[in-house]
Amino acid sequence: MIPPIVMDLIKIKKLIISLSIFLAIVLAGLIGPIVYPVNPVVMTGPIEQPPSSKYPLGTDRWGRDVLAQLLHGIRNSLSIGLTAAAISLAIGVTIGVVSGFKGGITENSLMLLTDVVYALPSILLMMLIAAYLEERNPFLVSIVIGVTSWPWVARAVRSQILSLKTREFIDMSRMAGLGDLRIMFEDLLPNMASYIFMAFVLLMSGAMIAEAGLSMIGLGVTRGISLGIILYWAQLLEAVRRALWWWFIPPGVCLVALATSLLLLSTALDEYFSPRLRGE
Amino acid sequence: MVILEVENLTKIYVVGLLRKKEILAVNNISFRVSEKEFISLVGESGSGKTTTARMILRLLKPTSGSIRFQGRDVWSLKKMEDLKWYWRQVHGIFQDPFASYNPLYRIDRVLNQVFNLIGDIGADRESLIREALKEVGLRPDEVLGRYPHELSGGQRQRIMVARCYLLKPRLILADEPVSMIDASTRAGVLNLFSRLRDEYGTSVIFITHDLGLAYYVSDRIMIMYRGEIVEEGSPEEVMENPQHPYTRKLREDVPLLYRKWSGF
Amino acid sequence: MTLLEAEHVKAYYSIRNSYVKAVDDVSLSVDRGAILGLAGESGCGKSTLVNTLMMNIRPPLRLIDGTIVLDGIKISEMSRSKLKKDVWGILVSIVPQSALNALMPTKKIVDFVKDIFHYHTDMSRAEIVSMVRKRFEELNLSPEILHLYPHELSGGMKQRVVIAISTLLNPKLLIVDEPTSALDVSTQKQVIKLLVDLHRAKIIESMVFVTHDLAILRQIADKIAIMYAGKIVEVASTDDILYTPLHPYTRGLVNAVMTPESEVRKRGITFIAGEPPNLLNPPSGCRFHPRCPYAKPICKEVEPPIIEVRDDRIVACHLVESFM
Numbered sequence: 001m002i003p004p005i006v007m008d009l010i011k012i013k014k015l016i017i018s019l020s021i022f023l024a025i026v027l028a029g030l031i032g033p034i035v036y037p038v039n040p041v042v043m044t045g046p047i048e049q050p051p052s053s054k055y056p057l058g059t060d061r062w063g064r065d066v067l068a069q070l071l072h073g074i075r076n077s078l079s080i081g082l083t084a085a086a087i088s089l090a091i092g093v094t095i096g097v098v099s100g101f102k103g104g105i106t107e108n109s110l111m112l113l114t115d116v117v118y119a120l121p122s123i124l125l126m127m128l129i130a131a132y133l134e135e136r137n138p139f140l141v142s143i144v145i146g147v148t149s150w151p152w153v154a155r156a157v158r159s160q161i162l163s164l165k166t167r168e169f170i171d172m173s174r175m176a177g178l179g180d181l182r183i184m185f186e187d188l189l190p191n192m193a194s195y196i197f198m199a200f201v202l203l204m205s206g207a208m209i210a211e212a213g214l215s216m217i218g219l220g221v222t223r224g225i226s227l228g229i230i231l232y233w234a235q236l237l238e239a240v241r242r243a244l245w246w247w248f249i250p251p252g253v254c255l256v257a258l259a260t261s262l263l264l265l266s267t268a269l270d271e272y273f274s275p276r277l278r279g280e
Numbered sequence: 281m282v283i284l285e286v287e288n289l290t291k292i293y294v295v296g297l298l299r300k301k302e303i304l305a306v307n308n309i310s311f312r313v314s315e316k317e318f319i320s321l322v323g324e325s326g327s328g329k330t331t332t333a334r335m336i337l338r339l340l341k342p343t344s345g346s347i348r349f350q351g352r353d354v355w356s357l358k359k360m361e362d363l364k365w366y367w368r369q370v371h372g373i374f375q376d377p378f379a380s381y382n383p384l385y386r387i388d389r390v391l392n393q394v395f396n397l398i399g400d401i402g403a404d405r406e407s408l409i410r411e412a413l414k415e416v417g418l419r420p421d422e423v424l425g426r427y428p429h430e431l432s433g434g435q436r437q438r439i440m441v442a443r444c445y446l447l448k449p450r451l452i453l454a455d456e457p458v459s460m461i462d463a464s465t466r467a468g469v470l471n472l473f474s475r476l477r478d479e480y481g482t483s484v485i486f487i488t489h490d491l492g493l494a495y496y497v498s499d500r501i502m503i504m505y506r507g508e509i510v511e512e513g514s515p516e517e518v519m520e521n522p523q524h525p526y527t528r529k530l531r532e533d534v535p536l537l538y539r540k541w542s543g544f
Numbered sequence: 545m546t547l548l549e550a551e552h553v554k555a556y557y558s559i560r561n562s563y564v565k566a567v568d569d570v571s572l573s574v575d576r577g578a579i580l581g582l583a584g585e586s587g588c589g590k591s592t593l594v595n596t597l598m599m600n601i602r603p604p605l606r607l608i609d610g611t612i613v614l615d616g617i618k619i620s621e622m623s624r625s626k627l628k629k630d631v632w633g634i635l636v637s638i639v640p641q642s643a644l645n646a647l648m649p650t651k652k653i654v655d656f657v658k659d660i661f662h663y664h665t666d667m668s669r670a671e672i673v674s675m676v677r678k679r680f681e682e683l684n685l686s687p688e689i690l691h692l693y694p695h696e697l698s699g700g701m702k703q704r705v706v707i708a709i710s711t712l713l714n715p716k717l718l719i720v721d722e723p724t725s726a727l728d729v730s731t732q733k734q735v736i737k738l739l740v741d742l743h744r745a746k747i748i749e750s751m752v753f754v755t756h757d758l759a760i761l762r763q764i765a766d767k768i769a770i771m772y773a774g775k776i777v778e779v780a781s782t783d784d785i786l787y788t789p790l791h792p793y794t795r796g797l798v799n800a801v802m803t804p805e806s807e808v809r810k811r812g813i814t815f816i817a818g819e820p821p822n823l824l825n826p827p828s829g830c831r832f833h834p835r836c837p838y839a840k841p842i843c844k845e846v847e848p849p850i851i852e853v854r855d856d857r858i859v860a861c862h863l864v865e866s867f868m
Binding site: 168171174176178179186187191 | 396
């Protein structure tokens with residue numbers, strides 16, 4: 001039996017389109033490196049070769065296979081996106097829920113912290129870190145993006161909590177002697193599940209863009225490959241001016257497709273959930 | 281015997297971010313509730329009656345004033361143990377039967393929650409719940425296991441009354457508890473409050489804008505207007521000899537069955 | 545003289561091969577110049593009946609049988625597009641139960657009015673606005689209201705605005721469905737005053753007022769029809785319904801009314817036991833028999849005929865003789 005929610009979701013065209021684009025790229029990132037087992041960071045052929053049967057997407061300045069780089073890049077970009085989004089979500093939701101629910105001085109200080117982080121660009125933090133660390137692995141980049149991109153989540157979650165808090169079912173639970181934690185986990189968070197999921201999707205799309213942004217200015221990962229790193233080298237070596245299109249178009253398209261499919265997914269979900277929230 | 285004493289209770293809401301504005305929702309009200317007493321707090325929406333109820337239920341902190349239940353200051357209760365004791369004795373029904381249910385859970389939840397206050401009583405919970413539902417005129421099989429949106433407003437209000445019936449508190453604050461129940465069957469649900477009074481000595485504060493309901497169920501009516509209690513007395517006194525202009529207007533505007541409005 | 549004449553109307557909701565008999569063989573007429581009250585418990589089919597009376601029928605609701613004649617026109621045979629063009633808003637208007645939410649939150653009242661009437665008439669937008677202003681003044685509603693957003697109006701004001709807009713084209717018949725149930729008594733009275741004013745000023749000729757509150761019908765209705773489980777069980781003048789109800793259900797309704805007055809206190813308050821039946825599978829015979837304190841074996845077996853006990857007074861009860 002297929003649950004009715006799935007049947008309803010299938011009917012939304014936007015959702016199907018965005019989900020299939022996203023999943024197709026994810027699949028490429030997951031299975032790609034297995035079916036196309038070429039090492040992306042070693043020289044495998046002549047330099048700056050256009051696509052051919054031997055090198056489906058050509059090679060770069062050091063003779064590295066661009067397709068192999070792309071497949072591994074997708075994988076790393078996704079994992080950076082996922083990790084960073086998970087970190088942001090955890091921080092943002094915790095701060096949002098606690099400040100919205102507790103109120104008073106707790107709320108004020110947490111919101112102050114939120115505003116401070118909001119004003120602090122991840123680039124600045126990354127520059128500071130770059131100054132001290134010679135090597136930056138994907139996990140470090142995820143953490144930096146993660147700990148700098150949660151403020152909007154905290155604010156949004158807090159305002160959701162503030163409105164949910166006035167609903168009388170919270171008082172019904174309170175009068176039944178449920179403690180704060182149980183009310184949070186039984187009454188508040190489940191009612192925000194759809195919202196939190198959408199936030200996650202948006203965070204992930206934002207984190208992948210942020211990773212590319214950091215990489216493009218040379219503050220990205222120093223070891224390994226990502227979509228941003230491919231673009232960084234392509235840009236550095238003037239691939240655009242020299243019309244080496246195979247070098248920058250595939251990663252660019254992948255990045256844009258990943259980010260926009262996630263954005264589209266979140267708007268599709270929004271359309272699906274909002275009338276329900278209003279109607280019931 | 282007095283069980284609840286409300287003294288100089290005041291609630292001021294502060295609204296606005298930059299230009300703060302104070303709204304005086306409840307202005308220095310005092311009253312007492314005795315055991316087995318039915319009181320109606322009558323007023324239009326925005327008169328502060330719901331705010332008063334929420335403060336007594338220990339859900340909204342008063343700006344000033346005190347609320348004492350059985351001699352204990354309600355707002356100095358802090359430990360969960362004490363709070364559970366309080367809500368076991370003093371319980372509420374809210375006016376919006378739609379917002380009173382978490383839409384994600386079956387309605388059974390609000391009934392099962394009662395046992396969190398009562399503790400383990402050894403009896404069969406399921407049969408207690410079924411009995412309470414029958415008391416409020418519902419067929420248990422038609423409502424148990426359902427989600428709130430599958431039930432009508434009247435059914436949801438009845439379930440809220442059933443929750444109080446299960447709990448049998450000393451004092452119930454009932455905010456428009458029968459507004460969505462058909463007039464034809466309303467008296468049946470109201471009788472249940474009387475039974476709680478007779479069998480368990482329960483007192484009730486009805487919060488309503490329905491003067492008719494107040495007239496029939498209460499021992500005493502308090503008229504609330506713009507945050508203040510402007511008139512107080514027995515139902516006969518209030519209806520037959522209203523003193524405050526607002527009460528007079530209210531009485532004139534209530535549609536009666538055997539008298540027409542003047543000018544109609 | 546009748547303005548609306550409905551005969552043997554059956555309107556069912558078809559749901560999964562079965563029917564919810566929301567309106568089951570109802571005959572009802574509305575006299576010219578009269579205000580008819582329609583009362584009954586929630587779920588008895590009142591709203592479905594009044595929507596059927598103006599042919600506002602959309603699937604899953606279907607008109608199974610019966611004729612409806614409004615102002616000499618057989619509207620039960622008209623197409624939806626023709627009804628839209630020639631009947632609704634012009635001959636008959638309805639203020640629906642959820643009217644308070646009927647206004648688009650992002651549109652000012654005036655834009656809302658412009659939009660609907662531009663569709664209905666050939667008037668220019670400026671003409672519509674000046675007409676609306678004039679009507680608002682006539683009804684003691686400030687024309688300033690037109691330039692507000694719906695959320696800036698109180699519940700009672702919104703309801704009055706919706707009523708004023710629904711009657712802009714002077715429909716002969718106005719149907720109001722529970723217009724006051726969510727309002728405070730003083731606001732309630734203002735809304736009812738507006739309806740009475742519309743009627744007195746002959747802007748509308750007749751009205752059908754749907755409510756579960758008999759005390760409100762007492763104030764304005766000439767006649768009251770009592771509905772139970774998809775059937776009309778009694779129609780009589782307001783006084784007859786209140787002082788000498790004949791159908792046991794009517795009596796139950798009247799005796800359950802809780803108005804603060806000495807007559808009612810003397811009489812005492814009773815309630816009707818049980819719940820209204822599910823219209824998917826209504827009881828046999830008289831639909832009220834499971835809840836009726838007087839029920840006899842015949843009530844369970846035979847559906848009671850509609851008896852005209854007097855001119856203008858009908859009852860559907862086997863035992864009516866014994867109550868007279």
